[in-house]
Amino acid sequence: MERRAYYRNGWMPWLLLAPQLILVLVFFYWPTTQALYWAFSLEQPWGGGNTWVGFDNFLAIFRDREYWGTVLRSAFYAIVSTGLSMAVALTLAAFVDRSLKGTRIFQSIYVWPYAIAAPAAGVAFRFIFAPESGLIGSVNQIWPGIWDPATNGIHALAMVIVCHAWLGIGYNFIFFLAALQMIPRSISEAGAMDGARPFQRLIDLQLPLIAPTAFFLLIMNLISSFTDSFGLIDVMTEGGPIGQTEVMVYKIYFDGFKGLDYSGAAAQSIVLMLLVIGLTFVQFKWVERRVHYN
Amino acid sequence: MKSNWLLSAALAATALTFVASPAAAATKFEFWYGLSGDLSERIQDMCKTFNESQSDYEIVCVSQDNYDNNLQNTIAAFRANKQPTVTQIFDAGTLDLMLSDAFVPVRQLMEENGYKIDWANYFAGVGSYYSTSTGELLSMPFNSSTAQIYYNTDALAKVGFEGIPETWSQVEDVARKMKAAGYDCPVAFDPAGAWQWFEQFEAIHNQPIATLGNGFSGLNAEMVVSKGKFVDQLTWIKKMYDEGLFVHKSKDAGETANDAFVNGKCQITSSSVADHGTFGKQAKEGVHWTNAMLPMLDGFERHNSFVGGASLWTLKGKSAEEYKGAAAFYNFLATPEQTQWWSTVTGYIPVTNSGFEAMKAAGFYDAAPYKGRELAIKSLTMPAGENTRGIRLGNYASIRAEMVKTIQSVLFNNVPVQQALEEFDAKGNEILRRFEATYAGKNLL
Numbered sequence: 001m002e003r004r005a006y007y008r009n010g011w012m013p014w015l016l017l018a019p020q021l022i023l024v025l026v027f028f029y030w031p032t033t034q035a036l037y038w039a040f041s042l043e044q045p046w047g048g049g050n051t052w053v054g055f056d057n058f059l060a061i062f063r064d065r066e067y068w069g070t071v072l073r074s075a076f077y078a079i080v081s082t083g084l085s086m087a088v089a090l091t092l093a094a095f096v097d098r099s100l101k102g103t104r105i106f107q108s109i110y111v112w113p114y115a116i117a118a119p120a121a122g123v124a125f126r127f128i129f130a131p132e133s134g135l136i137g138s139v140n141q142i143w144p145g146i147w148d149p150a151t152n153g154i155h156a157l158a159m160v161i162v163c164h165a166w167l168g169i170g171y172n173f174i175f176f177l178a179a180l181q182m183i184p185r186s187i188s189e190a191g192a193m194d195g196a197r198p199f200q201r202l203i204d205l206q207l208p209l210i211a212p213t214a215f216f217l218l219i220m221n222l223i224s225s226f227t228d229s230f231g232l233i234d235v236m237t238e239g240g241p242i243g244q245t246e247v248m249v250y251k252i253y254f255d256g257f258k259g260l261d262y263s264g265a266a267a268q269s270i271v272l273m274l275l276v277i278g279l280t281f282v283q284f285k286w287v288e289r290r291v292h293y294n
Numbered sequence: 295m296k297s298n299w300l301l302s303a304a305l306a307a308t309a310l311t312f313v314a315s316p317a318a319a320a321t322k323f324e325f326w327y328g329l330s331g332d333l334s335e336r337i338q339d340m341c342k343t344f345n346e347s348q349s350d351y352e353i354v355c356v357s358q359d360n361y362d363n364n365l366q367n368t369i370a371a372f373r374a375n376k377q378p379t380v381t382q383i384f385d386a387g388t389l390d391l392m393l394s395d396a397f398v399p400v401r402q403l404m405e406e407n408g409y410k411i412d413w414a415n416y417f418a419g420v421g422s423y424y425s426t427s428t429g430e431l432l433s434m435p436f437n438s439s440t441a442q443i444y445y446n447t448d449a450l451a452k453v454g455f456e457g458i459p460e461t462w463s464q465v466e467d468v469a470r471k472m473k474a475a476g477y478d479c480p481v482a483f484d485p486a487g488a489w490q491w492f493e494q495f496e497a498i499h500n501q502p503i504a505t506l507g508n509g510f511s512g513l514n515a516e517m518v519v520s521k522g523k524f525v526d527q528l529t530w531i532k533k534m535y536d537e538g539l540f541v542h543k544s545k546d547a548g549e550t551a552n553d554a555f556v557n558g559k560c561q562i563t564s565s566s567v568a569d570h571g572t573f574g575k576q577a578k579e580g581v582h583w584t585n586a587m588l589p590m591l592d593g594f595e596r597h598n599s600f601v602g603g604a605s606l607w608t609l610k611g612k613s614a615e616e617y618k619g620a621a622a623f624y625n626f627l628a629t630p631e632q633t634q635w636w637s638t639v640t641g642y643i644p645v646t647n648s649g650f651e652a653m654k655a656a657g658f659y660d661a662a663p664y665k666g667r668e669l670a671i672k673s674l675t676m677p678a679g680e681n682t683r684g685i686r687l688g689n690y691a692s693i694r695a696e697m698v699k700t701i702q703s704v705l706f707n708n709v710p711v712q713q714a715l716e717e718f719d720a721k722g723n724e725i726l727r728r729f730e731a732t733y734a735g736k737n738l739l
Contacts, residue, residue, distance in 0.1 A: 042732040046394030047373045051734060060728070132548035150547035151706040237546065242702040257366050259692035260390055261728065 038266035045260040057267035074247040077161055082221040085165035089172030094202055097180040114170030122235030125163040153244025156237050160245050163232055172217050179213035219283055226276055248272050320352040323616040324378035328364030330357055336639050344626050351619035372396055377609045379616045384604040386690040391607060393733050398608045399432045407621035415646045419598040419674040423684035424605045426739035427510050433605040434624050435645040439568040440599045440670050441490035442585045449477060449561035458586045465589050469539040472561055479541040482551035482560035485701035488694050490564045493600055494588055499523055500597040500679035509686035513730045517722035520715035529711045532704050566602055567670035568641035574663040585666045587673045598676040600684060643670050688729025693722045
């Protein structure tokens, strides 16, 4: 028998839900509706007037070659930063899980990056990677011009992606470690007795067993790379050089707040929102089927 | 413990408000501005002087950190009906505000409150940027500047150049000799400085950025940069860059162009006259420098450069009393003592003829550290042309960002100049048409 609690009066549950509901309505649904309205009209920034234009804003951004550039760049950014961050975190977690020497210290140290705010990390990385004065920039003294994120868009994008991945490692690490430690020791030991080396045990035993965690992290990382990349890019490159680190979320910010094109920015945020919703849906629908929870 | 702390904080706050407003009768009004650091403190001094000079009004001055933030916050506040009475808006934000019907024109404000201001006293080059096409001033010129070129005089002497280069071909000649004399970085160049390298170039050569006098006579203006002299200029910049005579310096590269100049690493840079004071303070031991008006192309008559900086706008929706306060504040700003004080403690220039003449008569410009700043006024008061009134183009911040990208793509990715500028014009036209559609049915004043 399942035990359930019932409320006698009907409004009590609503009252208890109210604070949360109000928060969600005010801070999520209300702005989203506003953005939706602006996306289908041309909004004057100072609020002087508004004309309904149907799908014109969307057609305008889809016609724009630069916009598609930011979409592709965002996708690349998401895939590479997620892959990099999760791969490094998993490697570290696997080592810590094997209880090597100094594990206890590393366990705490690896989480630290997660506690650093993105703009702060961005400033630090900007100095480290600065072509003329930074730590990494010193390679230019050996091979002049080999590293220059200030003029080379590919270098700049790589720099931002590395920084983003680095920031996420702590978070991913903790989840991977917890998942690895949940696996009964006996399974690993049985594998070891059958002669499987650590790497093989990781691939054949541990990875399938921590798949739900990996799946969860995959979604979280992908979404975060679409939305949280803003703080880093704003501090590190401001979308440059030549707009080659301009991802979708940065273009929304620039067009809306600097360019005062509220409607174009609103249309872009609706597209980004649909993209993130779609991505999550696809993952739950297809990827999750291949994940076994038990 | 926590509630105690909160309580005492609340008490302290209440006590503070009582202390801070001794004259309960004074009308309070807010002024938001987009400057920070040293300049912000100077504005706070200014507000204090104003509050102490009279007892009818109390101005509350709030820094919003930078121009962009101030514009965004003012817009958000205006839409929520919580706007300040006075706000500082920079050049690129001017047109949106002009079409918004959200402000009271400064001329009307001063007339209604009984102040007689001699508007003809304002420098034409300053006034025109903030005026209607018929010449009515809409906002109060406040912190005004223009672009200058700065030379390291020791480097000039070392390569044997007499005087100061006045044309770009002389700059090329000097830069080449400097390189030969062992200077790594003759000219510091940052594409982000589209304001001085592109806009001001167009102004002093009276070249159109867009048709209809850079948009002054209509929202249907079209970009024409790829058809003008800037094609040659950018081609020249690219050549200089490839030869290592122009060296890329930016925040991203690790050192800004201005820092490289004051540290003596680069010998020539172009920047706002507002940096004149900063250079004086920051120049490294042994670095001697001077400023000059921007060089010209050979065979062109010099016209006035564009005014940079920002102006003060009075927003709608405030009480008559607050407007009286704002008018009194503007009147205070226009007094000769304030004009001189403001130009002295910042690098900004005086905006009126009488203010400038008074400072000149007092010998302000005769000696260091202020000597040289008069050249900015000389540059702003050169003969005006069809394309030198200002830039009245919608969403101009986006167009300016496109120009930065264009210069970068030419320099770093070797995109052909003509093609890059044609793409820039096309992109700019898209932005302009979008802006025109947003303000459909509205006309420029």
